[in-house]
Structures are given as C-alpha cells and as structure tokens.
Amino acid sequence: MKEFQFFLNTLIDFGCGKIKNLCNYIKEYNSKKVVIVTDKNLQDIGLIEPIIDELKKFNIQYSIFNRVEPNPEIHIIDEGASFVKEDSCDMIIALGGGSSIDTAKGIALMAVNEGSVSDYLDGRGENKKKIVNKPLPLIAIPTTSGTGSEVSIYSVITDENTRIKDSLTSPLLYPKAAIVDPQLTLKLPPRVTAHTGLDVLGHALEAYTSSIQNPLTNVWALEAIKLVFENLPKACNEGTKKSRENMAFASVMAGSAMSHCGGTIPHGLGCPLSGHCDLPHGLTVGILQIPMIEYNKEVLKDKLYRVVKYINPNIEITEENAADKLIEMIKDLFTKINVKEILDEKEINKETIEAMIKDAEIHGCTGLNPLPLNYEDIKEIYEKIIK
Ligand SMILES: [Fe+2]
Incomplete structure (x- = not known):
C-alpha cells in the first residue's frame, strides 16, 4: 500500500x-x-x-x-x-x-x-x-x-x-x-451555490487523481464527488436543508483532501484564468474538469472507472469508456445547475492569455497533474474552453 x-x-x-x-x-x-x-x-x-x-x-x-x-x-x-x-x-x-x-x-x-x-x-x-x-x-x-x-x-x-x-x-x-x-449557507443564491459546488467537485476529483494522491483522503474524495453529483442540483434549484448539509460535508472532505494532495489542471490553469480575468474561482475550476479528464484519460482509466462506479454502482462501463461516461455526467451536471461548459470569448481579454499560460506553467497544481504539460498543451486547453 x-x-x-x-x-x-x-x-x-x-x-x-x-x-x-x-x-x-x-x-x-x-x-x-x-x-x-x-x-x-x-x-x-x-x-x-x-x-x-x-x-x-x-x-x-x-x-x-x-x-x-x-x-x-x-x-x-x-x-x-x-x-x-x-x-x-x-x-x-x-x-x-x-x-x-x-x-x-x-x-x-x-x-x-x-x-x-x-x-x-x-x-x-x-x-x-x-x-x-x-x-x-x-x-x-x-x-x-x-x-x-x-x-x-x-x-x-x-x-x-x-x-x-x-x-x-x-x-x-x-x-x-x-x-x-x-x-x-441556506440563503446562498443559485449562481454562487453552483460555482462553489464546482470548486468542491474540483478539490475532490483533482485530489483523487493528483500525482501525490493519498490513500486516506482518496476515500473522502470519492465520497465528496458522489455527494456533489447527488446534491448540487438540488442545492442550486431548491436549496433544501439536506442538500445544503450534504454540500457542506462534501466541501470539508474535499478541502481536506486537496490540502494534502494538491490539485491538477483545473486549479493549475483555473487560478491564472480567474486572477487575470476576474472570474469566480469555482467557475474556472469547474469548466476545466472536462479538459482535465480528456488530457489524462489514458493514465487515469482505472481511477475514472472507480469514480463512475462509486457514483453509480449500477452503471455498465469498462475502464475504456469510463472517461467518456464521466464527461457525460459532468455535462449533465452543468445543465442541471445552469452553468455553461465554455467561457464566452467576450469575457476574456485575449492579450492576457499569454500571461495566463506563463502563470499556469509554474503553478504548483500544474506540476501535480498525472501527465506533464508544456506551453502548447496549456494553450490548447485554454483555447478549448474559450469560444
Ligand atoms: Fe478551489
């Protein structure tokens, strides 16, 4: 072990x-x-x-x-x-x-x-x-x-x-x-609930897949991911006490996990994006989850399989198609919480993209991604999420 x-x-x-x-x-x-x-x-x-x-x-x-x-x-x-x-x-x-x-x-x-x-x-x-x-x-x-x-x-x-x-x-x-x-948290508006909830998803999924993942916090990360899928839509759309409690619990577990294991692409590239373009942290982290899965899917087959199976043990998948299934589930989550998967280019000053790439290259979380990223890799990912 x-x-x-x-x-x-x-x-x-x-x-x-x-x-x-x-x-x-x-x-x-x-x-x-x-x-x-x-x-x-x-x-x-x-x-x-x-x-x-x-x-x-x-x-x-x-x-x-x-x-x-x-x-x-x-x-x-x-x-x-x-x-x-x-x-x-x-x-x-x-x-x-x-x-x-x-x-x-x-x-x-x-x-x-x-x-x-x-x-x-x-x-x-x-x-x-x-x-x-x-x-x-x-x-x-x-x-x-x-x-x-x-x-x-x-x-x-x-x-x-x-x-x-x-x-x-x-x-x-x-x-x-x-x-x-x-x-x-009962009176948090839906938009803030959605963005902060996506941050929880990021903390958990990134901690679980980081190159310094921790067996103890892996258990918390998996449980936090499941709680986000089960409760974030309800917390955003109905704000029920139970869904708020579960999101608060997920947040503590995911935060502890990330504090020990760091993040990966979404925090490594999301922090420069949010800093330079003054966008909510959780939104930038959220929209970078799918590019993170796409970039790492060859080396994360078993982990992504375990994530999907933990969320829903009845799903029929293999390690080969687990990444696609998780992407589909995240897209569905985005729809339910009314968040777009990509940023409108009007929100981004293109001149700042160079600065964002430079910051992302040296961000601690970029270094903890399971696969290394160079300048071109980072540029390509930013281009995917800004349309
Ligand atoms: Fe975060």
Whole structure:
C-alpha cells in the first residue's frame, strides 16, 4: 500500500446551529478583542448578526473589518493587518467564502510579522521571508460550501499589479477551529451555490487523481464527488436543508483532501484564468474538469472507472469508456445547475492569455497533474474552453 502522512491541525465543528459554540473557542485563547473579517455584502444581508449576537451574549469585545473582496489582493491584507494592530485585536474570526478566509489568514499572519504579505508569498521563491511569529489564532466560519480554506494550509492572494494569483503556504495557517454550520449557507443564491459546488467537485476529483494522491483522503474524495453529483442540483434549484448539509460535508472532505494532495489542471490553469480575468474561482475550476479528464484519460482509466462506479454502482462501463461516461455526467451536471461548459470569448481579454499560460506553467497544481504539460498543451486547453 502507498505510504502516506496526514495532519490536520483544525478542529472541525460541523452541524446546523454550531455557531453557538463560537465563544467557547474564543475563551480558550483568552482573547481580549476579536476582529470579524468579512465582506460588506454579508454584513448588509445580516449574515454577520448571529455572530455578533453570540459575542454580545458572552461580553466579548469585537471589531469588524469588512473590506474583503473576491480574489483578495495584497493591499487589502496589509490594510487589514494595520487595522488589527491599531485596534489591538488578538484573535481573528473569518466569516464568508474562500476570499474572506484567505484574507483573514493573511491578516492573522501579517498582524504579528514584519513587512508586507507580498514578502511571504510562494512566488518570491528563495527570497520569500521566513515567518518569525505564529499568526494570531483564527476561527473560520464558511458561509459557502466550496472553499476548503477552512481546513487548509493555504491562502490564495492576487498581486494587484501583475494579476498573478499567488499563495501563502504554511501549516501555521491552519485555522484553530472551523465552524461549518450549513444553516449559514441556506440563503446562498443559485449562481454562487453552483460555482462553489464546482470548486468542491474540483478539490475532490483533482485530489483523487493528483500525482501525490493519498490513500486516506482518496476515500473522502470519492465520497465528496458522489455527494456533489447527488446534491448540487438540488442545492442550486431548491436549496433544501439536506442538500445544503450534504454540500457542506462534501466541501470539508474535499478541502481536506486537496490540502494534502494538491490539485491538477483545473486549479493549475483555473487560478491564472480567474486572477487575470476576474472570474469566480469555482467557475474556472469547474469548466476545466472536462479538459482535465480528456488530457489524462489514458493514465487515469482505472481511477475514472472507480469514480463512475462509486457514483453509480449500477452503471455498465469498462475502464475504456469510463472517461467518456464521466464527461457525460459532468455535462449533465452543468445543465442541471445552469452553468455553461465554455467561457464566452467576450469575457476574456485575449492579450492576457499569454500571461495566463506563463502563470499556469509554474503553478504548483500544474506540476501535480498525472501527465506533464508544456506551453502548447496549456494553450490548447485554454483555447478549448474559450469560444
Ligand atoms: Fe478551489
């Protein structure tokens, strides 16, 4: 059996109404004042209220930093860190989707370390600054089912000057607790549900097929893939409590799997696409799933067979046609959640494609794809999804 390591330094508190446990975690760290890192939209629609109610109930001092934006940029992290220092906050609560949690991770790091967050990004290579002080403790409360950031060592940050999506990577970035309360996702609009749900599919399918796949997380990845096919259409179109719960569960399993095994083509090429063209992360990851299967199908026959059989044991397939069957199933999923399989070329500035290819070539997930990709391979894949 393949050897593996597994480490997850985040307590997962999963279930409807679990938000009531928030202050227990805050007390564990003797916090004097917490900061809620979120975006203005979530504040405006009142999703922050249950958090504030809990803090008030236990007389916990708090501030709100509500400047999170999609695809978080360096300057927002640095501004958030200054805010936290000036306001003497000693603990961070991240409320929102991946952007809020990634921003909060960066702020937790930069509130106690010197310089700008740009100094600590993986893209700095050998010039990357070493983390000297442990980040402030962070509690992640996802309000979408998709990010996986609540159980990962990564924070994805966009350089506003180059539009390159870079990462902070450190086990120190694991949130101390992830409160995964599916009740917070009940009012998510269908489009956001669809995009974040496709991100879950990507985390699971890519972790399962990555060149560093892990026997333990493979079990979670398969279960997460099955849950996405069974629940995402209902979560998008009806928003039932059960489908939301199952998507939240799938998200935690898929996020943990990807945190250990990385991604492949969809994240390797999707991150540059989303960074340069300001498109939702989950959408770009979603539309790259089919090209990933097509590109790797010769070396993934047995794995793709197992995926299809796990989703539906009654399907009559062979290893030879499993890839085609999975592609057909993904196309059907796209139809059910009302997402197009290709991007309209009007959405893409063609001049940026060169920059996207360059970024994709060096993206960590591209390197974990089962088959290597060169410049031409990446170009061909981008051309397939932009019509
Ligand atoms: Fe993702």
